Amino acid sequence: MxxxxxxxxxxxxxxxxxxxxxxxxxxxxxxxxxxxxxxxxxxxxxxxxxxxxxxxxxxxxxxxxxxxxxxxxxxxxxxxxxxxxxxxxxxxxxxxxxxxxxxxxxxxxxxxxxxxxxxxxxRHLEISPVGITPMYHNEGYLFLEYSPVKETQVYLYNITVFENTYEKYRGIHTQLLQTVRRGLALTHEHLKAQLIKERKEMPNPATFAAVASLPVPLEHSLLPIAKRSLVKYVSQLAA
Incomplete structure (x- = not known):
């Protein structure tokens, strides 16, 4: 533009x-x-x-x-x-x-x-935990999807905390791991279990699903807002 x-x-x-x-x-x-x-x-x-x-x-x-x-x-x-x-x-x-x-x-x-x-x-984005959430929330998986697309974007996320004299800030970095096509047999819980089995370095990861009820551009709207919403959600868990 x-x-x-x-x-x-x-x-x-x-x-x-x-x-x-x-x-x-x-x-x-x-x-x-x-x-x-x-x-x-x-x-x-x-x-x-x-x-x-x-x-x-x-x-x-x-x-x-x-x-x-x-x-x-x-x-x-x-x-x-x-x-x-x-x-x-x-x-x-x-x-x-x-x-x-x-x-x-x-x-x-x-x-x-x-x-x-x-x-x-x-307002049309709902974030919810997948399975049991561990005490450590600053690293894990984010499942991102929106209707009516049946695909789920699977991200590895990492939240960093940095402070100055007055405030504490949180930043988030995401890495796209894969795109999967979910069906009745592949629930969010099954997808999390599959990731745990494939990626042994994270045996008990915090995992969250962010599901939008309307189609918006992924890179230019949905992902940035989902990242900020996840930071807000995790901050509330840590409070």
Whole structure:
């Protein structure tokens, strides 16, 4: 889809009409993705751009932690230097603030659409344990499927916990192991037993099934939301 550079506010021609054109083209493409029930990566990008605007508007600076991991520290430092120069130029800053004033509510509307789509998919996604759940939940198997497809995506998942001074965060990594076609004879419990038999390194794995009652794109919506929902579910088990 049509993407928006991280430093779109300062990159290229600093002109309100030009920036407006870039922004509207990007938002139109983003809403096109939502209309096809494709939430990621566009939703994450919208959040990043919106937070960037808020930081520039409120503090006249950028915060590295607000950017996705694909932005390196070196790239960020160069970008922040550009903004420091801009803040010192009153005329340039006036143009930047005009663009921010126009762009902020438009990003807000697009984010609201993305959130509605996220909530819609999440409401139609049910996560449940398969068999007896062990005390350790941060590693195991995730069975992912949606109606009316009879296939089950089998993932190995690993949840990592990292903290800063203020908060504790959980991240999740998944690896697709196989795709199986389930039937009456192959229940989730039977599939788990089969995995235990085949993969001796995990004799008592935590296993969860995430089943969606509506068809949405796997890579762009269902899997990312299932991963976040699983992290939330496991966090509640550990509380």
């Amino acid at each position: 049509n993407t928006l550079p991280v430093n779109w506010l300062t990159e290229g021609l600093l002109d309100f009409e030009y920036k407006k054109y870039l922004l509207l083209a990007y938002l139109q493409a983003a809403k096109g993705e939502f209309s096809r029930h494709r939430l990621y990566p566009v939703f994450s990008d919208l959040i990043m751009h919106y937070r960037n605007l808020q930081q520039v508007k409120e503090h006249k600076r950028l915060v590295y932690e607000q950017f996705p991991q694909r932005i390196s520290r070196a790239d960020f430092e160069k970008l922040e230097l550009v903004y420091e120069k801009i803040v010192q130029d009153d005329e340039t800053m006036e143009q930047i603030e005009e663009i921010i004033q126009y762009a902020t509510p438009l990003f807000g509307q697009a984010l609201e659409e993305g959130k509605e789509l996220y909530d819609f998919v999440e």
